[in-house]
Amino acid sequence: MDSKTLGKEKSISTQGTSPLPSVWGSHRALDPQSGMAGSRALLLLAQVLGLAATEMALLTMDPPWSTIFRGESVTLRCRGSHPHRQQPTTWYHNDKILARTDTDTYRITNARQKQTGRYKCQSPGSVSSNPITLIVSYDWLILQVPSHVVFEGEPLCMQCRGWDPGSMTSVRYFRDGADITTLYASDKQLCIPQAKTHQSGRYRCTGQMNSFLSVIKRESQELHVFIKELFSSPVLSVASSAETLEGSPLNLSCVTHLSPHSPHTILWYLFYRNSTVLQGPETSSKYQVPTVGLADTGSYFCEVQADNSSIRKQSAQVPIAVRRVPVSGVSLDVQPHEGQLMEGQRLVLSCSVAAGTGSISFSWHREGSAEVLGKGTRYEILSAQQNDDGQYYCMASNGDVPAQSPRLQVTVVGVSSLFYCHIRAPLLLAALGSLLSGLVAVHVLTARSKDPTGVKQ
Incomplete structure (x- = not known):
């Protein structure tokens, strides 16, 4: 592959008019306007509280493809929480230390198959970064997919490239065996504008390549592409x-x-x-x-x-x-005290509750009767009669289950009973007194008839 092709590929990943920078820019933490100020505030707060303010470094690659042809070059970039510290950045290849640099970049030039593998980095003040897998291919045709994490809602862009790009035609793209070319492809690139998690799968591409006097159909290696969930369903x-x-x-x-x-x-x-x-x-x-x-x-x-x-x-x-708060603690108050009164007196019953919200309704009842005697917090009988005797109670409700008060015994004493007790009783005593007086007189007369003074001398 000549230098013009490499230069062209590099320009695709950096031009603002290409859809690729949208994917590349998906790491919004790198933009000072979107997240860095909040990050610094959190770090400052952690330091004030005496907490460990370490974050994971972010590893990216330019061009941002996971697969390249042999002989091509890529640049790795490691960004951490303290980019201005004058300390070396450590680079790892397949979990072994690859190099230490004074900058946050590491350049791979004239790539060879031995440089295939998993890369990580660690910047000053940060923990080890996310891994990136780089594949250095010797195939005729490769599918290039993003090396970085693609989240749901972000564009997913990929491209099918031949070793000799000028000789390739009839490019087709497949996901899990299904042809998706007509849905998303444009020229030699495929872009899903807003990727969804269910669009994760096994991707590959095919193309016709001219070889001398013949046309040969080539097929790329199948790559797994994962669309990550940005945040879980709430x-x-x-x-x-x-x-x-x-x-x-x-x-x-x-x-x-x-x-x-x-x-x-x-x-x-x-x-x-x-x-x-x-x-x-x-x-x-x-x-x-x-x-x-x-x-x-x-x-x-x-x-x-x-x-x-x-x-x-x-x-x-x-x-x-x-x-509503259920009605509870229903109680009764009565006048006269203890519910005992004479016939003709006024009886006043009052109902109250200890708890309950909203509009509370009250009803009055007497034991043994289905009739509702009255409504409201008070029930009065202006002139009580003996037939008003009984056990009274009230019901209170705010639309929920009604609550009932304890029963209260009301006793009405009739006037006739009072007359018998207060008028007839003295007459009986007077009659008994007359009878006793008669008995005394008889006793005296009898005694005198036996006196010796009545015997002649």
């Missing part, structure tokens, strides 16, 4: 598993897990009730209602979206029913 978590009562707080969390390969990606959260946005988009994954009411009943879910990405994911819906 789950809406309710802080308390108990029922939600009116007046209590409601605390919701939208739980998701960001890929460790994209630690600086900013996630935005939205919270919904019955498809209405309650909060967001915000970077906070929590939603709080200090005091809930019945109007807060509904179906809740959350949505997560990544900054500078088309990926949005929603949680499953969680029904939350806000119930």
Whole structure:
């Protein structure tokens, strides 16, 4: 392959008009406008707290292809959390130390098959980087796929290259055996604008190559391409598993897990009730209602979206029913005291509750009767009669299960009974007194008839 071809390939990976830089730029942590400021703030906070502020270094390759022809060149770049430290960068090939450099780059020129393998790096102040696999091929035809991680929602671009690019025609692309050329291919490159995780698979390409006076169909090696999940599908978590009562707080969390390969990606959260946005988009994954009411009943879910990405994911819906605080502690008060009164007196019963929210309704009842005597917190009988005797109680409800008070005995003493006790009793005593007086008189007369003074001398 001549130098013009190499120069052309290098320009493809660096020109802003090519779709490749979109993939290459998927590591948003490298852009100071998108993530580096947040990274430095986190590091500063960790240092203040005395924590270990080490991050994984990021290894990239230019051109960004995992497969190259023998004799081509690539540049490895290692970026860590402390790029300005004057310490060497360590490079590894198949887990063995390859070199130490004073810069964050390592150049492979005139590549040979022995340089095939897995590369890693370690920059000052960072832990060992992500691995990158480089394949130095001696084949006639290769499929070049990104060497870096491609996340869902990002473009996935690849190209089919022949050893002699000018002689190749009729390029076709396949995934898991299915021809996908007409769906995504343009000229000699294939780009999926917004890759999905289910588009991971085994990719290969074929092409017709002119060889002297014949045309030979060539086929590349099959490569596994994995579209990584940027963040997991969120789950809406309710802080308390108990029922939600009116007046209590409601605390919701939208739980998701960001890929460790994209630690600086900013996630935005939205919270919904019955498809209405309650909060967001915000970077906070929590939603709080200090005091809930019945109007807060509904179906809740959350949505997560990544900054500078088309990926949005929603949680499953969680029904939350806000119930009133049940009525409890129903008690009775009565006047006169202890519920004992004379016929004709006024009877006043009062009902109250110790707990319960919302509009509470009261009803009055007497044991043995299905009739509702009255409504409200008070029940009065202006002139009690003897037939008002009985056990009284009240029922209280706020729309939930009614609560009942203890029963209270009411005793009404009739006027006739009082007259018998207070009028007839003295008359009986008077009659008994007259009888006793008569008996005394008879006794005296009898005694006198036996006196000796009555005997003649």
